[in-house]
Amino acid sequence: MTALQTVNLGTAPTGTDGDTVRVANVKANANVAVLNTQATLTSSSPNAVRDLTAADMGKRVNFTPTAASTVRFPAANTTGADQLVAVHNLATAYDITMAIATGSGDTAPTMVVVKPGEMLTWETDGVSVWRTIGRKKALDETVQGKLTVAGDAVVSGNATFSKNATVTGDATVSGKATVTGTLTLSGGLASALPVASGGTGGATASDARGNLGLGTSGSSSRRNLLTNARFLANTRNVASGTTGITASGGKPYFLDRWYIVTSGQAPTWDTNAFARTVTCPAAGIGQIIPPEDMAGDTYTLSWTGTATATVNGTAVANGGTIALTEGVSATVIFLNGTVRFPQLERGTAKTATEIVPLHEEYRRCAFFARWVKIDREGYQSASQNEIWTINFDRMRSTPVNTSLDASPSYGGVISAPPTFNIGIDSVACTAAMSGTTGTWYAVGYRMLLTCEL
Known part of the structure; x- marks a missing residue:
């Protein structure tokens, strides 16, 4: 700011050697002019947005923009040193962005956006620099830079x-x-986000699973304990509505892992390629979940359709729960209606239907039932037996041959039907030869090996 001038009072007591009255008043008027430029801001309310001028210095300029707008400062060297100006944005929705005068080469202030309801104050050195020195915020705060x-x-x-x-x-x-x-x-997080707000409500994985109804432990990689829940795997090639199904493993199984509760009754199903709907007979269809798959916990049973259900003889509503014992098999039966997407999962809440790829379902089902086909021929010396082994993935227990498919035959120098020694993961075959050297064959042997519960 321009320096204020003092009046020379002269030597006391008369002061005749000091400033004249005129000179003293000239200094006083000059001081008033300086002070006017430094006075408290006064308001100027053009409302319509425009560029600032040197005449706006020392004022609070009120603008009411009707769209996002740009307002330019006057060139700093036209304003005088140490000048102030404030811009108040009276709008409710539009920003005012401040910019230096075109061609001025001035240094812009660090804050140039006046948000709705805000007021920013700037100073200039009167040469080439504008600085932000104050901000009045609106009720709703917007931080234009970083907030630390x-x-x-x-x-x-x-x-x-x-x-x-x-x-x-x-x-x-x-x-x-x-x-x-x-x-x-x-x-x-200091505290877990509640389930109602989209969180788990649990500080630990165990707590989270419990709050979400998924049980307090264990893996969710296989949620549904029912195998072949889409009813697509059909190793035995049973047709819909077939009666008189031969029992295997003590029960008349039709689709893989599913058996008919009462022999002679005939379930039917549609031909949907993704997931079939089975119409259960009066006594129902069932599946036994092996004890090694059963953890002690609460389980939820759900399905789509009109059938009713029991677990270990206890009626369970669709979406209902039942407590099951660790290491003890569980029998699930659906009866007297339709069923699609049956699911028995650990926890107290139904989750999305688990879709297991069909090839994986067949692999799981082969743990309980699989076909082994034997077609063999060779050339053998007289009276020497032919021995070979067919290997496969380990089954749940040593299976038994419950069906001999098609019409097997043997011939050549073989003297009797081949014999089979069935193990948990292989079949050892032996063919006894006659006293003649020559070719032999044993073909068409197709055994259904089962170890159902």
Whole structure:
């Protein structure tokens, strides 16, 4: 600012050697002019947005933009030193962006956007620089740069982050926190997000599973304990509506892992390629879940269709729960209606239907039942036996041959039908030869090996 002048009072007591009256008053008027430029801001309310001029210095200029607008400062060298100006945005929806005068080469201030309801104040050196020195915020706060809180941050209402949020200390949000970018928490959450708010409500994985009704332990890689739940695997090639099915493993199995509760009754099913709907007979269809698959916990049974269900003889409603004992097999029966997507899962709540690929279903089903086909021929010396082994994936237990498919035949120098020694993961075959050297064959042997429960 231009320096204020003092009046020379002269030598006391008369002061005749001091400033004349005129000179003293000239200095006083000059001082008033200087002080006028430094006075408290006065208001100027053009409302319509325009560029600032040197005449606006020392004023609070009120603008009401009707669209996002740009306002330019006057060139700093036209304003005088140490000048102030404030811009107040009276609009409710539109920003005002400040810019330096075109061609001035001035240095712009660090804050140039005046948000609705805000007022920014700037100073200039009267040469080439504008600086932000004050800001009056609106009720709704918008931080144009970075917000760094060295201590704790406490938000009583909702917190919304349109970009990324990084919290290295403590943050307390009493309302909802919305982050559309990435949320990085160095210390984690002080308390778990409730299930009703989209969280798990648990501080540990076990707690989370319990709160979500998924049981307190165990893997979710296989949720549905019912095998062949889409009713697509049909190793025995049983047709819909077939009666008089031969029992294997003590029960008349039709589709893989599913058996008819009462022999002579005939379930039917559609031909949907993704998942079939089975119409259960009066006594029902069932599946026995092996004891090695059963953990002690509460389980939820669900399905689509009109059938009713029991687990170990106890009626269970669709979506209902039942407590099952660890290491004890469970028998699930659907009866007197239709069933599709049956699911028995650990926990107290039904989750989305687990879709197991068909090739994986066949692999699981082969643990209990599989076909082994034998077609063999060779040339053998007289009276020497031919011995060979057919290997396969280990089954649940040593299976038995419950069906001999087609019409096997043997001939040549073989003297008798081949014999089969069935193991848990292989079949050893022996063909006894006659006293003649020559060719032999044993073909068409197709055995259904089962170890159903």
